[in-house]
Amino acid sequence: MERPLTRNIHPDRPPLNLKEYERTGGYVALRKVCSSMNPAAVQELVKDSNLKGRGGAGFSTGMKWGLIPMGDKAAHPTYLIANADEMEPGTFKDRLLLEGNPHQLIEGMILAAYAIQADIAYVFLRWAYHKAAGLIRKSIQEAYDAGYLGKDILGSGFHLEMHLHTGVGRYMCGEETALLNALEGKRATPRAKPPFPQISGLFGKPTIVNNVETLCCVPHIVNNGADWFKGLSYSDDGGTKVYGVSGKVKRPGAWELPMGVTMRELIEEHAGGMKAGCSLRGVLPGGASTDFLTTQHLDIKMDYKSVAAAGSRLGTGTMIVLDDSTCPVGFVHNLQHFFAQESCGWCTPCREGLPWVEKILLSLEKGEGKPEDLELLQLHTQYLGPGNTFCALAPGAMEPLQSALKYFREDFEKHVEHKKCPYD
C-alpha cells in the first residue's frame, strides 16, 4: 500500500531538511513543472486526479483553481493561502504533515501557486502549532536559498513570495473568507459571497485557499500522474487520506490510508479497538461539526459520498469516538460550549442560539432539565440549521446535536426523568 504523503515521516525523528527532502524526490515535481508544463496543464492534471479538498468541504481542487482569472486580463497580485488553521476539536491530522515534512507542503504550495500564477503565498498556521511554526519558517528560508522561491524560480520566469502567518486563536479563521479578514488584520468574521475569493479575495485580489493535506498531495500527482493518484483510492475520490481516531481507543493516532477504508478498519485495526472495559457507542466521523454515526455504520467506507449517504460528513476524516462510559449529553454539551464560544457573533441566530443550547444542555446535565427542553433543542437544530445563519459554524454545531437526539434520545430522557446524570 502506497503512502505518498507520510512515507518519509517518522514521528520519532526530526523532519526532513531540504537536502533530505530532495534525496527522497523532493522538488522534482517543481523542476518538471517549471521546465515542461504550463499552468493550464497543471490545473488540468489536478482536476483529472479527482483530488478533493481535505479541509472538510470536499470540493474538487482542480475546479477551484479553474475559477481564478488567468492571462493578461487577470488582476495581480494573486494569492495562494495554505489553510493550516485546523482548529476543530478532534482534528489533528495536518500537524502530522506540518511537523513531519514541511518541504512537502511548501513544494505543494509552489506548484499550486504556479498553476494559478499566484505572486504571493501565505501559510496561515494555527497558533498552537509552535513546533511547526519554527520548522516552516526554516524550510521557507531553505527554499528561498535554493532558488525554489523568490524571483525567476528555476529559470522559469515565475516569481513567488512566501510568508508564514501565525494565528492568535480563533476557530473562525479556518473559514475561508474569515481567514482572509484575519490576514487583513480584521476580526475574523466571514464575508458575503459572491464575490468569491477566487475573484476578490485577500486585499480584494484573486485568492485560492487550500487545506494543508490537499496541497501536500500535489507534488505526488505531478510526479506520478492522475491515474496513479486515482488508483491509490478504494473509492471514487482520488488518493489517500490522513485519517485519525481519538477517544477511548487503545492506540489513538493518525494514519495515511487509501481513501475509502472502512470505519471498522480504522477503529479496530489501526486504533487497536476500544480500551479495555469500554465499548463503542458513537463516532463523529470527521471532527466536532459532523453528525454521529453508530455501530450500525461500522462497515461504511470513509469517503465523501459514503459518509454522506450514512447521514454524516467525512469532514476532515479525524474521528472522535464516544464510548459507553461517557455521557452523550455531557459530550454534546462540551461541543456546544466550544461552538458558542467560537461563534463570531456576526449573526443573531448563532450568537444567541448557541449559548441557549449550551444552557439547556447544562441544566439537563445538572438534573434540572424539563421534558420540553428536548423539544427546544430539536427546534434549535432547525433554527440554527443550514440557510438560517450567515456561515456554516452554527449548522455545523447542530450536526452532532441533532444526531445525538436521534441516536441517544433515551440518555437525554433519563436525565429529565431521574433528575440527574445517569453517568455520574
Next chain:
Amino acid sequence: MLSITEKEAIDHEIGLVPHKRATVIEALKIVQQHRGWISDESVAEIAEYLEISPAEVDSVATFYNLIFRRPVGRHVILLCDSISCYVMGYKQLYTALQSKLQISFGQTGPDNRFTLLPNACLGCCDHAPALMIDKDLYRDVTIEQLDDILQQYT
C-alpha cells in the same frame, strides 16, 4: 510609547502588506510579546502608529483568544477543554490544578507565577488530555505528572 524594537518589528510587517492597518494583529502580537499583555495604553499606541482608531484596535484585540487584555502571570497554562480531552478526563486535571495552584480558570495566583486559562483544542487530540504552558506542549498528561511539570516554571 512603542519601543524602538517594537517599532522595527511592526515596520517589517508593514513592508509586507498593501496598507499598514492590515498589520494590527501582528502589532498586537509583537507588543504582547514584549509586555506580556495588551493594556489600554498599548491599544492607544498601536492605534496611533497604524493611524487607525483605538476602538478599531480594541475590536481586533478582544476578538482573538490569545491576545490578553488583562495582565497575566509569568507563565500561562492553557488547559484544553475540548472534546477529546473531555472524554479523556480534562476535568480531573482541572480539579487537580485548581487545588495545587489555588486558582480557577481566568485567575492569576498572588505570586504572579501562573495564569490558568481554558483553551479550545490544542491539536493533539490523539494524546489527550493535553495542556500547554507558554509554548511547551504536554500530552497524555496525568495528575501524577503535574508537580513535575509545574516545577519547571518559576
